[in-house]
Amino acid sequence: MVAEHGGAGPVGPTDSARTPRFAGPATFARLPRLDQVPGADIAVVGVPFDTGVSYRPGARFAPTAVREASRLLRPYHPGLDVSPFKACQVVDAGDIACTPYDIGAAIAEIELQASGLVDTGARLVAIGGDHTVALPLLRAVARRHGPVALLHFDAHLDTWDTYFGEPYTHGTPFRRAVEEGLLDTEALSHVGTRGPLYGSGDLAEDRRLGFGVVTAADVLRRGVDEVAHALRERVGDRPLYVSVDIDVLDPAHAPGTGTPEAGGLTSRELLEILRGLAGANLVGADVVEVAPAYDHADITSVAAAHVAYDLVSLLALNRMGRSR
Ligand SMILES: N=C(N)NCCCC(=O)O
């Protein structure tokens, strides 16, 4: 199951006790690039596309910003009791190249290049990009695993139909994914939703598509352990995709994003819910909607780097076939 590494074990990150972590070009968590190793179990890949946004642009710069903010990550995850870079060959696969001028063409390019990576057997943690990119990523994952369970962490439903007549946007990827049969409609949930909607029909439509909803207020009232437990029960052993729109966090925890909504999760709550998913059959994930131009002191990029590290750790645990 875990890739052969020529007997020597996985190639790990640059040793920060020898080469200062602020030196040299950034890869995610200072991991090797894909071309520096024979094969990868888990690949972090950038998807610098933001032509699908309805409000503030800039998520195209997220992969670079999140890599820079990931230099301080260390190799052992105490909360999950795993050293993901020892357990698996984790790499930085660079950025998917896609056009910023044509949404449909970009979606096709993202699907093709993500599928190329998935076909090698690697599991992906994608760094967006705006939320449009979840659709081609889900296509690539569903080609290999069939329809997947989805936990969607976001302030927004992202199951709207069109914006200005455009069906492929950052507010519509999960409606398209249901229509295309990419999702297992028995096991879908939004987490962290809040804020004004266009009308009450938005929620009815969303329910009709099969989604459960754990609002930001539910997280406050029920607490992270109960929420994580309920989500684990809902997804069971199904192949699971986790999509994290960084705007699930309160703007205090993630100011650098395109469509901020007050009243969100803390980064501590989000990370604890993710850790509560240990043991799930995670097969792919993304972290999207970081827009560095609106960030301050790298708050949002640091949060996204830690979310990506937790997702890599959950994938590593799953590949090792154990849970805590
Ligand atoms: N996926 C994100 N971040 N936002 C969707 C908001 C769509 C709207 O403008 O109503």
Ligand SMILES: [Zn+2]
């Ligand atoms: Zn959102």
Ligand SMILES: [Zn+2]
């Ligand atoms: Zn979103």
